[in-house]
Amino acid sequence: MSLVFFSLGSNIEPSKNLSDARIELSKYFSLKKFSSTYQSPSAGFDGADFLNEVLCFETDLEVSEVLKITKNIEKNMGREKTSKKYSDRNIDIDLILYDSFVGEVESTKLPHSDIENYNFVLIPLKEIAGEMIHPSLGISMKDLAEQKKFTNKLLKLD
Secondary structure (H helix, E strand, O other), rough: OEEEEEEEEOOOOHHHHHHHHHHHHHHOEEEEEOOEEEEEOOOOOOOOOOEEEEEEEEEEEHHHHHHHHHHHHHHHHHOOOOOOOOOOOOOOOOOOOOOOEEEEEEOOOOOOOOOOOOOOHHHHHHHOOOOEEEEOOOOOOHHHHHHHHOOOOEEEEO
């Protein structure tokens, strides 16, 4: 069995959509841990604040199968693909880690660069897997979080 970590985000009916996404993911994967919910300002565009979480599941599926499932869940939840990278989202499900896999599968690089680039991914990940070693950086998520100097504010909700 492999451990997989997903970053979830929403700024359109975020509480409902995060809950719905957790339920949908749990139909395919065995939930092990989940972070608190964090509120953060929209990044890269002017929009409503996001709610974000990180979830850890166990699976025996390959990376490509995991990615297909997450894209289908997003689509079934009404996620519309736009040409804009930064925009309002009813749901965003990103596979950020698949065990210690380092590489690219179907245009998705793992570990996901959002771990290093955004506190709304790294901080919830650190909360549930602080001692885990980042597969390509070779340091713990806790140490990585301490090294980063994020400027945007993150509010822990629960």
